[in-house]
Amino acid sequence: MNAAEIEAERKFVAYTANHPHIERAYRTALDAIRGANHSPQVVIIAGPTGVGKTRLAKSLYRQLREDYETESVSSPEQIPVLFGNAVATLGASFSWKDFITRLLTRTNEPLTDKKLAIAGQQNLFADLPLARFKENSTTDALRIALENCLRERKVRTLIIDEAHHMLMVKNKSDRSTLEFQFEAIKSLALETQTTIVLIGTYRLLDIRDLSGQLIRRSEIIHFPRYDARIQNQRKQFSVVLKQFLAALPISHPFLVNRDLDHFYNKCCGEVGILKDWLVRALNRYYQSEKRPAFDHAFIDGYALANKALRTIATEALLGEEKLADISEDELRKLYMEGIPEIPDGTQNAKGKRPPPGRRKPNRDPVGASNA
Ligand SMILES: Nc1ncnc2c1ncn2[C@@H]1O[C@H](COP(=O)(O)OP(=O)(O)O)[C@@H](O)[C@H]1O
Ligand SMILES: [Mg+2]
Structure with a gap:
């Protein structure tokens, strides 16, 4: 490869095609984030793998930094937008420790090295002297460090790419662990007044399926393929x-x-x-x-x-x-006829939980009354 070819390849790699789906997702996300800054919340951007989500995340990051530039000038300590990546952990559940330490390291948080006390994870921080690591630090300590960092650095928006990895728990059918993961994200947003943008595959929708309550204060934006x-x-x-x-x-x-x-x-x-x-x-x-x-x-x-x-x-x-919506007809049918009976031989008959909001068909004794 000669120099001209290397340059030609670099140019093509950097080339961005503007297309309606990325533009719509970008505009909707930006509106949601800007709006959310008055009342912090979680913005979820979901799309298939390879659609261009990371590229979208980077554009959002650049734009928001520009948005907040004036504020950063007035306060040089401020990091108004923070970009993180929820790295997959091989075979195990998502590691909050790992995630938070990476984020804190990225902000050059002065206290971070004192809090980075994770045995066995030193190799993540090859550029920090090992002597700085202490044993016995806990995820809690790190979480508090992150909360403080978000507050002190006045982080307005935290963008987390590959966020579906955060929902990776050892036992997928364990709803309470999944719920906990999302609750943790939501309370981080509320406690620190930071808008959290989660970008990831459709697996992120598991959050929505957990319960209507959980998705209050969150907005889902779809970035679809053609x-x-x-x-x-x-x-x-x-x-x-x-x-x-x-x-x-x-x-x-x-x-x-x-x-x-x-x-x-x-x-x-x-x-x-x-x-x-x-x-x-x-x-x-x-x-x-x-x-x-x-x-x-x-x-x-x-x-x-x-x-x-x-x-x-x-x-x-x-x-x-x-993500597809249901028709108004379907909605009307539900209003008029209630929840349809679940025939035998379906999932529920096998002892699995019914979908959220749906009662077990055999829960109420037939003909029972309060009298
Ligand atoms: N609109 C676009 N124009 C040019 N390149 C794009 C565009 N969208 C995505 N790409 C490129 O395609 C590749 C895959 O996109 P990426 O954002 O990583 O997808 P995802 O995160 O959804 O898996 C990346 O190299 C990215 O830079
Ligand atoms: Mg990606």
């Missing part, structure tokens, strides 16, 4: 595709927008997956000794396998279904 079943979205996807093809720094007479279906199939209508695919192909193209034609035969070698795409698509479809 759905080929909807004509307008097909059209919008083809416009994004055209932008990417035009931005490619090499000639590619064999890749044309009319291959829309193939491009769509290989990215499930997700802009980030499409971009990653083209970036990978471009990089390999530049690396190859004998330059092949930049056509489907070549780029398909760098696309995701159909099986992987099937998994991604299934997750996306399930998430979309979860």
